[in-house]
Amino acid sequence: MLLLLVAGGAQALWADDGGIAMNTDPDTGIKRWKVTADGLDIELIQVPPDFIRASYSARGLPPSVSEAVATRCVFGTIVRNVSDMPLAYRVADWRYMNAEGVERPIKTKSEWLEEWHGMGVRFSWSILADDPTFAVGDWIQGFTTLAEPHGSRVSLKVVWSIGGRRYEKVLSNLECAPAPENDA
Amino acid sequence: MRKTTALLLLLAVSAAGAADLPPLGHEMNPISPPLAAPDFKLPDMDGESHALSDFRGKVVMLNFWATWCPPCRREMPSMQRLFEKYSERGLVVVALNQFEDPDLVFEFTGRLSLEPTFPILFDRESRVSEQYKVKGLPTTYLLDRQGRIRYRAIGGREFDHPEVEALIEGLL
Numbered sequence: 340m341l342l343l344l345v346a347g348g349a350q351a352l353w354a355d356d357g358g359i360a361m362n363t364d365p366d367t368g369i370k371r372w373k374v375t376a377d378g379l380d381i382e383l384i385q386v387p388p389d390f391i392r393a394s395y396s397a398r399g400l401p402p403s404v405s406e407a408v409a410t411r412c413v414f415g416t417i418v419r420n421v422s423d424m425p426l427a428y429r430v431a432d433w434r435y436m437n438a439e440g441v442e443r444p445i446k447t448k449s450e451w452l453e454e455w456h457g458m459g460v461r462f463s464w465s466i467l468a469d470d471p472t473f474a475v476g477d478w479i480q481g482f483t484t485l486a487e488p489h490g491s492r493v494s495l496k497v498v499w500s501i502g503g504r505r506y507e508k509v510l511s512n513l514e515c516a517p518a519p520e521n522d523a
Numbered sequence: 524m525r526k527t528t529a530l531l532l533l534l535a536v537s538a539a540g541a542a543d544l545p546p547l548g549h550e551m552n553p554i555s556p557p558l559a560a561p562d563f564k565l566p567d568m569d570g571e572s573h574a575l576s577d578f579r580g581k582v583v584m585l586n587f588w589a590t591w592c593p594p595c596r597r598e599m600p601s602m603q604r605l606f607e608k609y610s611e612r613g614l615v616v617v618a619l620n621q622f623e624d625p626d627l628v629f630e631f632t633g634r635l636s637l638e639p640t641f642p643i644l645f646d647r648e649s650r651v652s653e654q655y656k657v658k659g660l661p662t663t664y665l666l667d668r669q670g671r672i673r674y675r676a677i678g679g680r681e682f683d684h685p686e687v688e689a690l691i692e693g694l695l
Binding site: 394397398419461462463464467468471473474475476477478479480481 | 548549550552589591592593594621622623648649658659660675676677678679
């Protein structure tokens with residue numbers, strides 16, 4: 340089924356050709372989305388802001404670092420090469436569309452690290468790698484951070500290449516993790 | 524209360540992540556042409572320094588990892604089994620922990636069903652991982668007896684798979 344997303348007031352028109360599996364953890368309420376398309380397998384998992392705060396605090400990172408990430412819409416992202424050739428992607432090529440239909444780039448790992456290194460923070464592992472090339476069977480995980488409020492709905496356009504050919508996939512109607520009750 | 528909620532969430536998300544992670548593969552991809560592995564010197568759990576060059580003449584599996592990384596935790600027992608099988612023939616496994624405290628890692632390894640007996644070194648500021656251009660954890664390199672990087676795997680693996688063992692047999 341071809342689902343067309345027409346964003347109100349915006350020129351953008353993103354086609355989501357389906358195939359996306361979504362499920363909700365019955366114990367935690369955490370939602371996750373997964374799709375395999377053209378040699379790429381990608382999974383997005385809601386990351387609650389309190390998880391980010393706890394995780395960064397356990398690493399000894401200052402509150403200024405954890406808050407900058409925790410106040411965003413964050414998805415744990417697992418990307419896997421399921422093709423039989425090398426696969427490459429650049430997060431700088433990815434875009435998301437918010438509920439108002441505004442298309443935006445994603446803050447990359449390199450951009451985060453530039454900020455953190457400027458603050459004297461050497462931690463460099465939580466954010467999704469921004470320009471890897473995967474050999475057969477390689478996979479990686481990390482946070483994808485969108486500048487949207489908790490609880491927002493967004494669509495994500497993922498772009499990658501295999502053998503010099505460009506592919507893209509839209510994952511629509513994703514839900515950012517809700518704000519904790521005591522933040523509301 | 525807020526701290527308790529955070530810890531519960533931490534456990535819940537970790538558990539959810541671990542339950543549905545992709546299965547671990549066994550592909551080790553060749554690096555062609557082989558690259559000279561940069562030397563480094565890092566402390567172990569007891570503060571004793573080890574250099575990569577100390578292991579020259581052996582086949583070295585170099586694993587970049589952290590305790591908070593689910594696939595790192597999943598693949599560690601298979602590395603230990605591999606080490607037990609091939610250490611007498613000249614395989615060394617070296618695990619380079621990223622950005623963590625030795626006390627935390629000591630507590631973690633003590634809880635594993637198969638406790639690692641290979642060296643765990645501490646790359647506290649990830650400078651060695653930068654030298655090796657590691658993009659994500661876990662990343663594993665397989666070095667030949669001449670200290671050249673011959674194979675690489677990004678993401679978790681079952682290292683005691685027959686196909687990985689065949690690669691190691693070929694290097695020993």
